Amino acid sequence: MLAFIVRRVVNAVGVMLAVALLAFVIFRFVGDPVDMMLNEQASQTQRDELRERLGLNASVGMQFVHFVTNAAQGEFGISYRNQQDVFALVAERFPATFELVLMATLLSLVIGVPMGVLTAIYRKSRLAQTLQFVSILGISLPSFVVGIMLILIFSVQLGWLPGFGRGDTVKIGWWTTGLLTPSGRAALVLPSITLALFQITLIMRLVRAEMLETLRTEFIKFARARGLPDRVVHFRLALRNCLMPVITVTGMQIGNLIAFALITETVFQWPGMGLLFIQSVMFVDIPVMAAYLVIVSFIFVALNTLVDMMYGVVDPRLRSQHVKGGANAH
Numbered sequence: 001m002l003a004f005i006v007r008r009v010v011n012a013v014g015v016m017l018a019v020a021l022l023a024f025v026i027f028r029f030v031g032d033p034v035d036m037m038l039n040e041q042a043s044q045t046q047r048d049e050l051r052e053r054l055g056l057n058a059s060v061g062m063q064f065v066h067f068v069t070n071a072a073q074g075e076f077g078i079s080y081r082n083q084q085d086v087f088a089l090v091a092e093r094f095p096a097t098f099e100l101v102l103m104a105t106l107l108s109l110v111i112g113v114p115m116g117v118l119t120a121i122y123r124k125s126r127l128a129q130t131l132q133f134v135s136i137l138g139i140s141l142p143s144f145v146v147g148i149m150l151i152l153i154f155s156v157q158l159g160w161l162p163g164f165g166r167g168d169t170v171k172i173g174w175w176t177t178g179l180l181t182p183s184g185r186a187a188l189v190l191p192s193i194t195l196a197l198f199q200i201t202l203i204m205r206l207v208r209a210e211m212l213e214t215l216r217t218e219f220i221k222f223a224r225a226r227g228l229p230d231r232v233v234h235f236r237l238a239l240r241n242c243l244m245p246v247i248t249v250t251g252m253q254i255g256n257l258i259a260f261a262l263i264t265e266t267v268f269q270w271p272g273m274g275l276l277f278i279q280s281v282m283f284v285d286i287p288v289m290a291a292y293l294v295i296v297s298f299i300f301v302a303l304n305t306l307v308d309m310m311y312g313v314v315d316p317r318l319r320s321q322h323v324k325g326g327a328n329a330h
Contacts, residue, residue: 012301016294017068023293024064024286054080067290076294077287081280086287090273090295095176096166097272100264101257103192108199109250113239115200116207120215121234123208131204138201143260147194147267154190162187164269191268195261199253206249210242251307255300 034047034056051057055066070077076086115135119128155163167183169176178184214220215238224233262274269275273292280288 012298012305015301016297019297020068020071020290020294021064023290024067025060067287071291071294076291079280079285079288081283081285081288086291089288090276090291091174092176093271093273093276096178096270097258097261097265097274099177099179099188100191100195100261100270100272101254103188104196104199104257105250105254107192107196108203108253109246111196112200112203113207113246115204116242117211117234117239119204120208120211123212135201135204138197141197143194143198143263144267146197147190147264150190150194151268161189163190166271191264191270194267195257195264199257202253203246203249206245207239207242210245211238214238214241248307251303255296255303258299259296 034050034054038047038050055063058066067077074087076090078084079086079089082089115131119131122128151163154161162183165187167178167185167187168181169178169184170180178188211234220233220238258273260274261270261272262277264270265272265274266278273295277289277292279285280292
């Protein structure tokens with residue numbers, strides 16, 4: 001297990017360096033940060049001084065080395081646009097994105113798993129057919145279209161929920177949360193539904209496919225022959241065997257939710273990391289863009305590693321196979 005962890009950490013470092021290099025090289029040539037920070041009346045001397053202060057006169061390679069060296073110490077440089085520490089800027093936005101992704105993940109599991117079970121057990125019923133049709137819509141509709149529709153219906157027409165912003169927040173140390181205020185919880189509803197809709201349909205279809213396959217296996221037929229009630233067969237036996245792919249997909253989709261939350265955050269003006277990234281692209285804020293991509297890639301790799309480790313917890317057979325493999329290697 002130790003060798004596995006070390007190998008994954010080494011891979012994670014390599015992936016993060018590759019992503020950081022790619023992001024830095026691409027965004028280095030998107031535009032000139034000096035033009036974005038100074039107006040047209042600025043003199044050439046002012047431009048040269050600012051370029052020297054930002055370290056833009058050095059080669060791209062040296063700029064990247066400087067960025068990686070500082071990042072290893074938790075320093076991602078200074079934002080060109082806000083003139084603030086990049087790490088502090090991203091950390092300030094992280095709680096909003098985390099709460100949005102957390103609620104979207106919980107919604108996708110709480111709604112998607114029961115829907116998948118129902119459509120598998122009652123696959124020929126009208127309810128199952130309706131849910132299947134809804135799942136097709138959930139996969140087909142872009143998230144920004146869903147967000148705009150929800151804003152028009154529940155915010156503009158009905159006036160039930162806020163359509164923009166995060167509402168009132170409470171600060172606990174460096175962490176800011178809207179879950180402890182009524183307006184904060186209300187503001188979280190529409191963005192979390194928008195972000196979770198695709199994940200709900202994905203998990204529903206996954207659980208349905210796994211349930212249908214499991215219900216055809218011999219051990220389920222044997223359980224029915226023993227006279228076990230349907231609730232035991234469906235929920236204790238069949239559903240339990242579907243947990244592995246659900247855990248795998250959920251763990252990987254959390255990374256996707258964080259990465260693609262920028263669309264939802266832009267539609268709802270949710271003050272998270274995604275909106276910060278979009279604003280950084282508009283202002284060619286290279287340190288913020290590079291830091292965002294490095295952090296998101298780290299989350300992807302970390303979640304994949306955690307999912308791999310959870311395999312052994314959920315399915316002991318995998319853990320025993322790993323132990324046997326290590327013993328045979330020695």
